[in-house]
Amino acid sequence: MGRKWQCEWQHSQEEVFQAYHQAADPRLRTRLQALWLLRDGRSLEEVASLTGMAYRTVQPWVRWYRQGGLTEVTCHRQGGGSPAKLTAAQTQALKAQADTGAFRTRWDAMQWGLDQ
Known part of the structure; x- marks a missing residue:
């Protein structure tokens, strides 16, 4: 099992758990769950496995925490998709057309967009 993560924690285990428990965004919840597990003394390897994430995915979350605590972790957004x-x-x-109830499915909306 991997070595334990060394960190000067800025937040108690309870504070990290509360942030995790209150987070509405699923991606943020996973990050905070990982930090909570680390705060509990789990290794990075174990945390990655428990959260279903790759080891290398968890590493930036750790770096962000070291840089600025929970605030830094919550303000980061990865990816962003295509333009x-x-x-x-x-x-x-x-949006205006959708507000009228003109679309029953996303395919209706896509077709509307193609017709414009």
Whole structure:
């Protein structure tokens, strides 16, 4: 099993657990769960396994915590996906159309976008 993670904790185990328990975003919950498990004395390898994440995925979360505690962990967003394919005006028009109840499925919305 991997070596235990060494850190000067800025938060108690209870504070980390409360942050984990209160987080609504699933990605953030996983990060905070990992930190809570680390705070409990688990190794990085064990935490990665328990959270279903790759070891290398957990490493940046640890780095973020070391840099600024829970605040730093919660403000980070990984990824971001591909750039939007619609302009701001097209997005606004799509939202307005959706607000009227014109779309029953996402396919209806996609077809509407193609027709524009």
